[in-house]
């Protein structure tokens with residue numbers, strides 16, 4: 013008997029990333045004014061910022077830039093307009109706008125920017141706009157974290173690995189978003205561990221009362237400790253969740269318990285302890 017195995021995503025997975033939907037407009041420093049104004053897209057947007065706090069030092073470790081409409085409308089009103097034709101422009105303009113706004117707000121903490129791996133066809137090239145924006149707006153590139161959005165239909169691990177390694181070699185920090193939400197990329201942890209791993213809020217919710225979640229999170233904590241990276245617990249809403257996670261040695265937190273996102277401003281967090 014012959015057993016044939018067929019993976020439904022095999023054609024997509026083997027597709028050469030570099031040749032997919034190459035953007036019509038290539039960005040370089042001369043385009044940055046254009047990017048900053050939002051030209052090249054037929055819609056505009058802005059950002060809210062939510063602190064990622066360091067509970068050990070009672071400081072703000074970073075602010076995550078969260079997409080919003082120009083009047084503060086929720087993210088989906090903007091993200092619904094992003095498609096395969098404009099995702100490169102959107103990804104690039106996101107970075108420029110986030111850096112520009114962070115600089116205008118005199119952000120001293122790190123800036124965490126979400127990026128879409130499918131919108132990066134070559135890490136070294138696609139980073140130029142970010143570097144140019146950081147230079148233009150006088151923002152230290154060593155303060156930039158790139159978060160991979162795990163909710164997006166993911167590209168191959170090889171592609172992600174090349175992006176993470178390139179960004180790390182350029183001095184940026186990297187984070188895996190929503191870890192534990194369904195796409196937990198253990199193979200990525202092996203090939204190129206990120207600097208930060210953001211525990212999905214589904215794992216955080218009620219963790220103080222759920223032994224199975226505690227077992228999973230304890231395993232992830234041990235893994236990151238041995239890999240030399242740090243964990244951010246996302247979506248922390250109650251003191252009970254926080255105190256359990258804190259008892260396990262997690263230092264970095266994000267969630268309503270500390271601060272809600274602030275539209276075009278940098279909210280000051282509160283610490284329950």
Ligand SMILES: [Ca+2]
Nearest residue numbers: 076126159189
């Ligand atoms: Ca994120």
